[in-house]
Amino acid sequence: MRTLVDLPVSLSRESSTPLSAQLTDWLRHAMLAGTLAPGERLPSSRGLAAQLVVSRTVVTEAYQQLYAEGWLEGRHGSGTFVAPSDTPRRETPRAAWHPDGTSPGAWRPDENADRRPATPGDLIDLTPGTPWVRDYDRAAWKRAWRSAGDLPLRGTSDPYGLPRLRELLADHLRRARAVPVGPENVLVTRGTGNGLDLCALALLGGGGRAGVEDPGYHVARTVFAARGARVVPCPVDEDGVIVDGLPEDLRVLYTTPAHQYPLGGRLPIPRRERLLAWARRTGATIVEDDYDGEFRYDVAPLPALYGLDPSRVVLLGTLSKTLGPDVGVGWLVGAPDLLARIAALRESVSDRTSGPVQQAVATLLERGDLDRHLRRMRLEYARRRAQIVETLGPVCRLRGDTAGLHVLAELPPDTVQGVVARARERGVLLDSAQRHHHSRERLHGLVIGYGSASLADVRRGCQILADLIAGPPAEG
Template identity: 45%
Template sequence: MPQDVPAAGSPLLELAIDLRRDGPLPLAVQLADALRHAATIGQLRDGDRLPSTRALARHLAVSRTVTAAAYEQLHAEGWIVGRRGSGTYVTTRPPGASGETPRPPVPDAPASEAPKVVLTPGVPWAGGIDRAAWRRAWRAAADIEPDLRPQRAGLPSYREAVVEHLLRHRGLLVGGWAPDNVLTTGGTSTAVGELAAAVLPRGAKVAVEEPGYQRAVGALRAAGARVVHVPVDHSGLIVERIPAGVAAVYCSPAHQFPIGGRLPAERRVALIERARAEGWLIFEDDYDGELRYDVAPLPVLASMAPDVVVHLGTTSKILTPTLGAGWMLAAEPVTSAVLEHRERTGSGPAPAGQRVLVELARHGDLGRHLRRLRRELSQRRALVVEGLAAEGVEVFGDRAGAHVVLPLPDLETEQRFVAEAAEKHGIVLDGLGRHHDGTPRWHGLALGYSACTRDELAAALPLLARTVHRAG
């Protein structure tokens, strides 16, 4: 493509591009990321003319090799195009730049089969996935020759993509660890069950948050563990309430599920100190740690104590459960025990979803989706909080994730609220009662805002507020 286009007049030269020479990423990668981001948020638009690589290099005070490599990468991804004798232009809009992905029309259904408005937590914003990128990733994954043998640890390319993801979006440097520290999983529940079966003695006590993620509780019991409850408050797990004699603690420190608090620094330190002193492991469920809207994502516990923390992540909340892929980051004794368990049982993660994730990451589609996801869910959270506050209803939960909690006075009110919303208004809600393993202590709704459209969400808020007022 021509590289002698004058620099004057290009909107690119008006952008503040910060290239960090002491950063972990090459300058060309940083520049390509910055230009993608500029296009994603509309600072660069379809048809905008870019400066030549030479002019941009002078503007940024970098080598022309840097700008040429960045342009070549963006050209290969289809973001820019060179026109002979004219210059280089932005040639595509970012996926979904004009709003939400349109949904196909739904045929009229009888009243008994009326479409439901889903306001439950734990459901991803699947409507925001760029369908062209999704299809491209599946086609590329299908071009790879079928495997002859299972890869118990997961595909090397997927594990490399996870390392890059943890660096970029969770600030976790795993480069100093051995590659075997990262294992592919079938998701968080599967990983918890594997850990209990492979690492813990049968019948070992495992402390879990109450209320908490009940599928993890089920996976622990299915693997032969004895579950003991630890209460939570608005700041997450109450560390001093963990009983003595446990073999592991399962928790969600970045965004406690379902109450929504984040574990403060002093509790994190106390949790790690007890784990080391008493010889137990911490199973860290980082199910939506990428989704914070007030500050940068909180550091993961694994970065503080890799010797006692097993870090668990999943693609189910940031993309879709369709992939059936997650990851586990742990010390070598833990990963070795899990691999031995997989060999004995003939189990292991399916490769199809891993290959798709690799392709999404390879072409920058994963990063673009996460940026759009954070922006969209941040706006939706503001819509929920401000919309309910305008009706005199307060909610709680950190500025993170894809749900807030709407408190109610008691379990009976909660159950009646959920039933009436479904029967009378076609709104699917989730009460806090079902997230308890024992007698419910917290009452209210875990109100999700990612599965529906914005219009559905806005229409449901006044109805919810009126019902809460009637409930007192």
């Protein structure tokens, strides 16, 4: 069977376009032109890397991009093949291609390719809040839903959640986050917003004062205000919420200590201990949002606030960053007496989490599919994070790059909106820190999410952003 070994692949190391993007476009064009026909086998990543004298990562990144677009398919134990011509495909060229004759020729970068006005389909989304949902184990997902479909519908809904899922989530939290809990400490929610609403119902009441980090998660402000609470902005610095000076009359303090949103700080142990001492002294309840705590890079995990003092902390978690927002399953961890109060309130307002969805998630946990997905995505996100650090680190200060799915790129205040606008013109969507402030903006920059964009798009988007931040070269 003919392989790519005989094809005249040529990559330019002088081009500003990364080698993996060049190879991706070369292969895509070869398949469009028919030089590589459906069903033909490609070399192994190791073999092609040796032929081209590049790192294996260059080839694997190109193959992964073409897998995602539908150009390639894998056959168990056989290798990588050109997909059949009727396979749905999404062509996303990374730069202009200049063929020589009837077959692909040498790469010639188009220096103006990234300066053309972008169409909606070309946009690279580097805004925060969305995970990668295009690379999951479809067989495991289908198996989980078949398992849920085999069970009869229930006439009533347990306000705590399915007992089987609560047991599995307790085990997951012990393993993944070192939080010592049993099923009696777990209530299944529909996600973070639902968990916040239940906390507001149980802990605040009309007129209660709720502290929210500033800058911080705007949904927390909205949910607490909608339940009649008086929202109090609580300043944060590069490490997280500032404990000294916290008001003494707060009933609730919402915080994101594992990876502060949006600045990215990790609350140090001494400050965690001072925060818990403040809660014990004032009688406040800390609502700890562990929204993306599963994703860490080059750092050891810090203990959850809940694990340090379960009597003063409610821990919220969600699968929205792990599997996707559409799953609609999260958890609320707290003392059994508080959970009993929340469960009773939940029944009174007919709030529930879908039973079939809970069954499906339980199957994913029980079979180890969720753990495998987490391990795979940790590696994938780590590569994207490394690309951001490599490209943007030399041109601006980055915060929060040790965990989660976003970083903060600090910029001078008078440049932020201009960079956002010019990036949009060149096809890159960005979010500014201004939107996340409740009061006066104190830290200025861009909140860059790398969950929803492919590695190739993260690389290209960050290079465009780096060029904009650096500005035009000096004349002379």
